[in-house]
Amino acid sequence: MNVTIWNENRHEKKNPKVEEIYPTGIHGAIADFLQEEGFNTQTATLDEAEHGLTEEVLDNTDVLVWWGHLAHEEVTEDVAEKVKQRVLDGMGLVVLHSAHFSKVFKKLMGTGCDLKWREADEKERLWVVDPSHPITEGLGQYIELEKEEMYGEHFDIPAPDQLVFVSWFEGGEVFRSGATFTRGRGKIFYFRPGHETYPTYHNKEIQQVIKNGVKWAKNTNTSKHKYGNAKPLEEIKNK
Amino acid sequence: MNVTIWNENRHEKKNPKVEEIYPTGIHGAIADFLQEEGFNTQTATLDEAEHGLTEEVLDNTDVLVWWGHLAHEEVTEDVAEKVKQRVLDGMGLVVLHSAHFSKVFKKLMGTGCDLKWREADEKERLWVVDPSHPITEGLGQYIELEKEEMYGEHFDIPAPDQLVFVSWFEGGEVFRSGATFTRGRGKIFYFRPGHETYPTYHNKEIQQVIKNGVKWAKNTNTSKHKYGNAKPLEEIKNK
Amino acid sequence: MNVTIWNENRHEKKNPKVEEIYPTGIHGAIADFLQEEGFNTQTATLDEAEHGLTEEVLDNTDVLVWWGHLAHEEVTEDVAEKVKQRVLDGMGLVVLHSAHFSKVFKKLMGTGCDLKWREADEKERLWVVDPSHPITEGLGQYIELEKEEMYGEHFDIPAPDQLVFVSWFEGGEVFRSGATFTRGRGKIFYFRPGHETYPTYHNKEIQQVIKNGVKWAKNTNTSKHKYGNAKPLEEIKNK
């Protein structure tokens, strides 16, 4: 399993609080716990050439994890289109938190992907609503986070193929915080938590969900299709 | 009910056979039978200013019907984005046949929307697979078309919210030929038949499906949402 | 539109508080506001012969609304099976609150339909999560109920065809409180609120949702199918 963790890596450079929580960057923290699971990991960030997502890197990526917030617009159209196409071709994609507004996710969803938000140090409780789903492996009934940013409905996404988590927020909102989609040969998992000023990615249960999401998103040599003009497989009488 | 029928209207000008079948254009034929249903109709075509889709026209459109084939690339990004946004805001959209490759549909789906195809004068039989769906009002178990273009799987769309028709083709393929999607406040119905060289839109059952699809796609003053920063609705203790 | 409102009508006889809120029974209250919408209504209750659901009554029912709680087990297998079959044949079904545990709903779902619950006079806020859905006609972003019984996840139902509402509860839970399903030719809407000791069915927004649900659930003369042995529609060469 080859996992590439992409991060815009800007908050880490600008905000000492973020740097303190994630001294090797959000991408570094995620890579660390994915390695513990035995996955091969590499990281890529916005300020590298091609944002670190060269053909070679993508050729060695089974699943791509994406975190972005401040600089969605700095991701070039070329790279966003290339990554989208890779997903359609079978690369798994795990979209975290504020990456709901990333170019790649928006292109794949076809909707505005907007939502309500609030930074108020409030409690979030993520309830499992699909206890058959492998993304819930090893979890209890819910995950509780003492302080997180709020994301509230309506979340402007297509109806998910599978809804796995729904969040309760102290301030009165709910959110579909774990949702899966398929596009072409690709599997996509959106997972809400992970505001940069909280140590969310150090939480063991959150780590478990991301590990599960990566496993789930990996394509397992599924069917490939041809498109375009096709000769008949059976005789056509009218001809 | 205000319905706008958009057509690129190019085959009609280039191919005498198409002109013979649809002397007032494919848009004219569709407008005719939708008027019979009591809908207010207007048409718009590619070569008009803004492709006929001005703000005023769109303001008076509950449901937009779209047919295109030769000239998808001539539809400007501006108009394609504007129409997409209208759908997210609640305008219904009925996408016909080769419009699977239209900019608007591809943007809303997020996938390649590709498929297999063949022009071989072959038989198509569209089976109803969801007999609870209002789009099947007045229909029998299937619709038979003596000669149509073949479209075959894999059809590269997201899993539909509702699958209404599956086609059997004489040459050995199947196709998900009637499928619904929601995006934002908008409802979208894709319906496969309607190759320009066959009189498919004169078929009463096909007309019935398109009428049903238009009725289904109309937004009925549903809930509108606010996005962005939101004040708490309940007291937050941690603050 | 012919709507039959079924109620076990037991709390009303036993509990003066319920009788005070609903002097003509929960069924009476629901019938009243559905009549305002121009629907023809009739009511049926547990203690009538055949629980009031004779062939004649069902023949004159486009949509059946169901409320039950104390006495699910007193509904005979015969009536439960008959009602289930009517739904498969195209009768709409609106299942309210504690009817999640009714025989009819459990038979149609195939699951345990269990949930968490608590009576604690707490606040419920039902968020619209599908703003394209006709069941949200005329609504804002959410409905707030000052005091209701809590129902919490996991709600043991199949993944809904469409998820329309998600509830937030003051005590920390969430719930998929508005969900649609199709079974055969029938359309089913489950709607959570309506504990007998609160005046929930006098709330105008709740009434609006139930009216919308009844409209949505009505079958519109959709496709009917034949089952069993079938002659080929095309020549089979191997024979």
Added chain:
Amino acid sequence: MNVTIWNENRHEKKNPKVEEIYPTGIHGAIADFLQEEGFNTQTATLDEAEHGLTEEVLDNTDVLVWWGHLAHEEVTEDVAEKVKQRVLDGMGLVVLHSAHFSKVFKKLMGTGCDLKWREADEKERLWVVDPSHPITEGLGQYIELEKEEMYGEHFDIPAPDQLVFVSWFEGGEVFRSGATFTRGRGKIFYFRPGHETYPTYHNKEIQQVIKNGVKWAKNTNTSKHKYGNAKPLEEIKNK
């Protein structure tokens, strides 16, 4: 991975043609190729005590494969209910061919599960319609079977959670021949082919699908839920 293959094992005893194709029974043939995959297998048949499905056997079953046809009614209510409950509790279920009419499948679906059928030695071609799905691992675009029984739409099941295969039949029908469902903690895969008088379960591609289906259906220690009365997790002000 512990797999139990259940078969009513009646055709094998009555029809020499079936016995010739499957000398160790359909269950024996399926067990053989699942063992090759490294799964632990055991078989169970109708005429054993408790139909071979004792508590001990079920305790050692991750995934149950089910084949039945002639004798669905001979399966006792007790066993059918017990197996249904096990699925809700997390046991995987692979339902083959004529088991669409088995008590267990019908109870889990909530619908009639009826369909069209014909025995006419006709060609079936199963097209992959979801190339992201792990059940298509190792497959091409379609599977072709020279001679099979026909099953035709409408197939009276709930809308599947995921539609994986759609069949084309020589005689003019289509069928949703590979479909997944979740119920409680359980995952269910229905797969159409396998009429007793054809050597379908000796086909390598069909074997591949069943292996994939078994892998997919296995529960991976997912979230478990408590139901019933629940204390609040947050303070309720109204109390």
